[in-house]
Amino acid sequence: MANVQTPDALLVKRYVAGDEVALASLIDRHQSKIYGFIYSKVSDRDITDDIFQDTFIKVIKTLKSGSYNEEGKFLPWVMRIAHNLIVDHFRRGKKMPMSRETEEFSIFSVISDSCPNIESRMITAQVEQDLKKLIEELPDDQKEVLLMRIYQDLSFKEISELTGVSINTALGRMRYALMNLRKVIDKHQIILTN
Amino acid sequence: MAKIYSKKSLATKPMQPKKETISFLLNYSKALTYIKVKGLKFESIAN
Missing domain, CATH: 1.10.1740.10 (RNA polymerase sigma factor, region 2, helix turn helix motif)
Known part of the structure; x- marks a missing residue:
């Protein structure tokens, strides 16, 4: 049937x-x-x-x-x-x-996080701390010019007016401050990189 | 006599949906009712 x-x-x-x-x-x-x-x-x-x-x-x-x-x-x-x-x-x-994550393709190769990760943030904090210690070791006149120029972002003209020295002297102090910092860094083989 | 090296059928098994999908559809169908009130249709799903 x-x-x-x-x-x-x-x-x-x-x-x-x-x-x-x-x-x-x-x-x-x-x-x-x-x-x-x-x-x-x-x-x-x-x-x-x-x-x-x-x-x-x-x-x-x-x-x-x-x-x-x-x-x-x-x-x-x-x-x-x-x-x-x-x-x-x-x-x-x-x-x-x-897009799906596969063995050959990682989604993180396309999407990146521009924020610094915890490791690089810790390194930056350490570098800044080390640098502050080194600046403290500089002679007072050089330290004063360097702090005003780098941290307070003042011009050499403003620095010369505030400290009562000529612009050339302020420039010279800045130059010596940087040279001394480099010397100390080389001498103690300090690595200041992020 | 010709040797038969492969006894298996070359035709692939037809693709089937998951058992869960079918089960869901049958249960969904049982739960769904339409109520007509004054020319309006209302959908109702029983738990």
């Missing part, structure tokens, strides 16, 4: 009338075709599962709400829903491109 399959239209009718088993039969009958169709477009198992689920949610809603008209056939209608959802998926992706 030939195995006669219940037509889709009849299963749809039964489902609309409240027979939940009819839906299970419809899904079971067409799932491979619909799933394969979605996968052929998106090439990702997880996204395919999502779109497949959304497709049938739409099918269920349309059938239950009584908005389905039987003009067309069931499978092409479901395929059309899936197709529209695939288009929506790619439209969303265009607006917000998504």
Whole structure:
């Protein structure tokens, strides 16, 4: 005896009338075709599962709400829903491109954090502390000019007015201050780098 | 006689959705009802 399959239209009718088993039969009958169709477009198992689920949610809603008209056939209608959802998926992706982390591609190679990390912040703090100690060792007149120039950002003209010396003297003190600092750094082999 | 080196069918198994997806859809369908009140349709999902 030939195995006669219940037509889709009849299963749809039964489902609309409240027979939940009819839906299970419809899904079971067409799932491979619909799933394969979605996968052929998106090439990702997880996204395919999502779109497949959304497709049938739409099918269920349309059938239950009584908005389905039987003009067309069931499978092409479901395929059309899936197709529209695939288009929506790619439209969303265009607006917000998504990158997945893989073994060959690290997301952090594209997204970088410009803020210094804790290590470089600690190094900077240490360098500044060491430099302050070295400046304290300078003769007072040189230290005064260096602090005014570097930390208070004053011009040599302003420094000469405030300290009561000529601009040339202020320049000379600055020069000696830097030379002395370099000497101490070389002598003690201090590394002041960030 | 020709040797048959491969007994396995070359046709790949058709792709199937996850069992969880199917189970979710069937449960969703059971939970969903539409209530009609004065020409308006209301969607209701039973927990």
